[in-house]
Amino acid sequence: MASDSPKQRWSTAEEEIMKATYRALLRHGYADLSISRITDELDKSKAAIYYHYDTKDDLLVAFLEFAVDRFEETIETETGDEPPEDIEHVIEKLLPLQPDEEQRQLQAVLVGLRSQAVTNEVFREQFTQIDERLAATVRNIVERGIEDGTFRDVDPSRVAEHILATVNGAMYGRVTTDRKSAAAAARVSLASYIDSELRRRS
């Protein structure tokens, strides 16, 4: 009942396994991930992993949740009451102009996991929900902007999907190509779009 002791999702051992999986994925990528390679990053044996997870698939599903949690923590967005700034804020969280190493790594791992969504239904459901939540966040901001008169009477859903697709695509390009300034260029153009197409002329 106390305010601390928040229901733990991961025991200490499990969290160590998740972190080792994270490091192994960074080093080898999803296609070359194996239990042995996770063990290489972990101060435990293979059998220890199988004590906590029945199969490799179970471990991967758990890791997907772990990575998604981390992702959604980093974009947790305390939303203000200035729609244009709120949108900028969300975009900066999703597609930082100058991402630090931690952000780049998490995105790289997520892209590896997300590609599995093509053939794995559990993964696809997770990423469907992620995009659903992100689109809803943007849509809500646009709706508020329309109500308070900051934004034109656009279709909030369409605009939200446009923004989400651009941000996702720019991030995708950032981790799968060497086109260093492409993501920033897309972001600048997106901001200018929001300003000119969304914002009501005064």
Added chain:
Amino acid sequence: MASDSPKQRWSTAEEEIMKATYRALLRHGYADLSISRITDELDKSKAAIYYHYDTKDDLLVAFLEFAVDRFEETIETETGDEPPEDIEHVIEKLLPLQPDEEQRQLQAVLVGLRSQAVTNEVFREQFTQIDERLAATVRNIVERGIEDGTFRDVDPSRVAEHILATVNGAMYGRVTTDRKSAAAAARVSLASYIDSELRRRS
């Protein structure tokens, strides 16, 4: 010397292997691709594959070229002289409103390959070039539009990156989520953006 017999990139046997690899990737995804699984889709033995390709890696690099060729064939764009329509044309090629099964499959395979670009330099260089060519195509159209007065004096490079990111992101979402109408919504909003932000008011 004759106009036919264009330098063949793939022998008959090699093309059969590439097509079998394609089918195996569709069925199992990149992470679970093996020579045996390619053989399952092929009327040849494992040894036959190793006669044509020294290692699995060599085969995968060859397949990457094969898939990229197919992709660039499908978007080969006979460009007209009406910039707004040319852009619409390119976008429809990259992100069809109603993709047929063949288009969906090729995109699914490409997303699987592209995720390898995160950890594999050869793959990353290929996708860097693909995006470079696509961005250049869009940029050229925008530049022509500015010159002939159809478009406003926007930054062609930024706008091109914006369009490419949106299209890539919407395609990415299409093959990795179940959000069926998201891609179409993004495309409609993108078209409206091009019309309102790019097109010069008359």
Added chain:
DNA sequence: GTCTATAGGTTGATAGAC
């Protein structure tokens, strides 16, 4: 060029001791 057979290594997973 393609085959069968096989070598040698790694994989996911388990048994049994502590």
Added chain:
DNA sequence: GTCTATCAACCTATAGAC
């Protein structure tokens, strides 16, 4: 909960016959 030792299955790759 974690360990070592082990297994069968599968993997990439090659040898040698045709």
